[in-house]
Amino acid sequence: MNDKHAAVVLDLSANGLGIIKRLAERNIEIYAFDTEKSYRIGKTKLATCSPCPSPLTEEKELLDVLITLGKKQKHKPVLYTGADDYVIFISKYRKELSNYFLFLFPDHDVIEQVLDKQRAYNLALKHNIPCPKTFIIKNEDDMKTAIETLEFPCILKPVLGHEFRKIINKKAILIQTAEQLQAEYPTYQQAGDLIVQEIIPGDNSCFYKVATFFDENMNLLAQFSLQKNHQFPAQFGTGAHIVSKTVPELFDICLPFFKAIHLKGVAMAEFKKDPRDGVYKFIEINPRFWLTHSLTGAAGIDFVYLYYLSMTEQQPIPHLVQKDGVKWIYLVRYYLTYLTKRKQEGMTLRDFLSGFKGEKEWALFSLRDPMPFVRSAYSHLVNAWKNKRKEK
Template structure:
């Protein structure tokens, strides 16, 4: 198989590093960029890395930057995005960028709907997809009305998560009672629109994902399902310890939805299985590579490489059968989750070490590329120490 086309990756978080590792180890030249900030140090040695303009407030500069990168290369590069901001940018300027890069996205309107929690909820209602009870509040009167119908505790979630996390690094805010809700809602509302949602019961292992890669004509080229074991923060966070697991019921639920939405390219749906009724309830849909996608390559599917082969015209055979039981571990987050759960009596040291057994892939730990792991570990530990000092 040919690897003559280079790849350009926008994102140097663990998501982007996973793409770098998947491609560079197959002999593909990779160029990776991110904005100046937490990822400007500890760059991957498996790619030519650098700083790029921001997709949020330097659109013209980023467009010019990407054109310049592509013009210096012999062949059209495959363009990857590991974060929502870059996805929106690429989609918005797809007509211009497609002259220089190879990529595949669904319609721009669908991307924007999927990044909008309110629109995603409306899609769930349209297609009769079970989801958490949700309230949209725009004023104090609506907030009071929602309180009469809510069961506490509940959660506040940003409508546009990628925008909200620029100000508040949380996926959701846990609300214990009506008093806390009335106090906290106006505080967090300053950073963007919010929804109020019931908490679906169940621990981290009730979270599942189904991911698919559809070609231009919606032919299914890759399929993968997984289950969370742990996330960080443990209550409302992102994956820390994941296991590959074929879940036929989830495939039957998720794949038709992605096809109905015409979500070409890479898409992922997260569900939480409600122990009260056994239903998979929609959490979110992402039109991009997700944090733990590097698990797919070690489970026989390899989304990043399949995407590359398709876009470079190499007609890859569909990869629809995965190896189950492979673990993906974001080591520093797994350790911090252990410390958090140990306090609550939910996890022992024995449990922690047991989770390191068996076939596994680490999110960042790699002997041929040590700096992203060192950077991430130091950053997580430093931020945890700062939070602890503020709370003391």
């Protein structure tokens, strides 16, 4: 392997740390950046870490930081990210950054489409992909149509989740009644545009993800699918305990779709299987490495390494067959989800402990540097305690 190129990772969440861990196993030199709060929790001995300006509010300053680093490198570093803020930033300044870094993203208009939930749903429907009933409310008539069509409870989701969560740290808002929707929609709308959507029945295990890596010429270099077991928060959240699982039907849906929209680079789509009709229904697309991507390495398809090889023109062999049954566990989130489900859904301690059986990939823990795991667990537990006090 030619490892003369360093790697630069923009993101020190569990997502970015998963990228760093995989690269460190290959003894690749790594530089990692994130904004101050994320840097304090996620900084790791496995990389040269620094806080950086915000990609949302300090674009020019962040660009200067990266270009300064790039100019010091003998060979162009490979640029990675696991967060939408940085995806938008890199895409926006791709011309300037490509002079100093190696990376592969879809065209900017494709990125804007798939990160905008309203446009992404329209795109999916255009390609005959089933979706949950979804409404945009711009006036009283739209509100009336949504109320008459939807069954309650339903959910509010931000159109641009990465921007909405900077103001209101929620992935979705549960709406129990039509009266609540009418009362709360204007308040949440102040934080960003929203869609109103039906809730597809079924527990966390009905969620599936499909990931792909297409090269510049839309040749498929990697594919992977997984099933959620638990997520955090338990109702509307991100993965806490998942398992690698080949789902051919979803490859049949996603591969033609991604090719049609030229979704090159690394991307992931989420679906929920509707128990009412057995149909997989589209939830969202992320044009980047996703939270649980580190499972791919344990399951025999290392997206992080394949991306490095491809960007440095080392012609990786396509990896299209995965090992099923490998678990990915974000320990503190899995524990907090268990506490919630123990009360609401009857999840027992035995159920919780059985989740550790078999081959595993830990989301954060690394014997080479356990401190990001310790800091993240502490932060999650403190926040859970504060939220519990607020509820009293």
